């Protein structure tokens with residue numbers, strides 16, 4: 001893994017790794033958990049799919065364009081945003097990146113782009129894969145960039161950490177990139193008088209952006225709680241659909257006894 005980029009090759013990733021790729025020419029990143037056997041479990045918007053500017057629709061929707069590699073590629077429970085895809089469909093010719101855990105605060109702050117690393121520590125790969133597979137069966141709530149986006153899904157699988165505040169900003173870097181904009185607006189008020197040059201303004205803006213990102217990192221927040229994956233659906237009312245509650249018991253047992 002390079003010092004300035006998390007770019008990795010396919011043979012370098014291990015089951016349980018949090019991987020991501022950039023979609024729509026670097027405007028947003030898509031995150032998932034590599035579960036081994038060229039398979040990725042990831043979370044994507046379910047209802048907003050048509051409104052998104054997706055040009056190719058074959059990445060995880062086998063009904064529109066069947067995956068040539070794996071027959072079960074694109075598997076998901078009805079009305080669930082958690083999808084199992086093969087690595088090819090997940091990447092869609094994009095580059096592969098590996099999300100970093102337990103980075104030092106200085107490394108974290110040196111990253112210009114949010115959503116590439118965290119100071120939080122990751123759990124063992126078996127635990128990470130168990131969470132991902134469990135959520136594949138049981139869902140991860142409704143997709144929302146501020147609360148439950150694909151990065152949050154992967155972060156949760158890796159750490160088991162959830163932010164308690166339901167009204168708060170998103171816990172992930174993508175969401176805090178969005179709240180960076182109001183900070184830039186804030187700088188035009190009194191602080192502007194203290195800054196003689198445009199360079200100074202830019203530096204302070206970037207600094208405040210980084211600090212806001214740091215403050216929302218799950219590794220440093222004090223309002224995060226560790227939630228066992230089995231309790232997620234119960235605690236937060238996250239279920240795919242009511243009819244499936246009866247099936248939870250069966251699928252749980254299948255996973256744990258495997």
Ligand SMILES: [Zn+2]
Nearest residue numbers: 067073086089
């Ligand atoms: Zn595929």
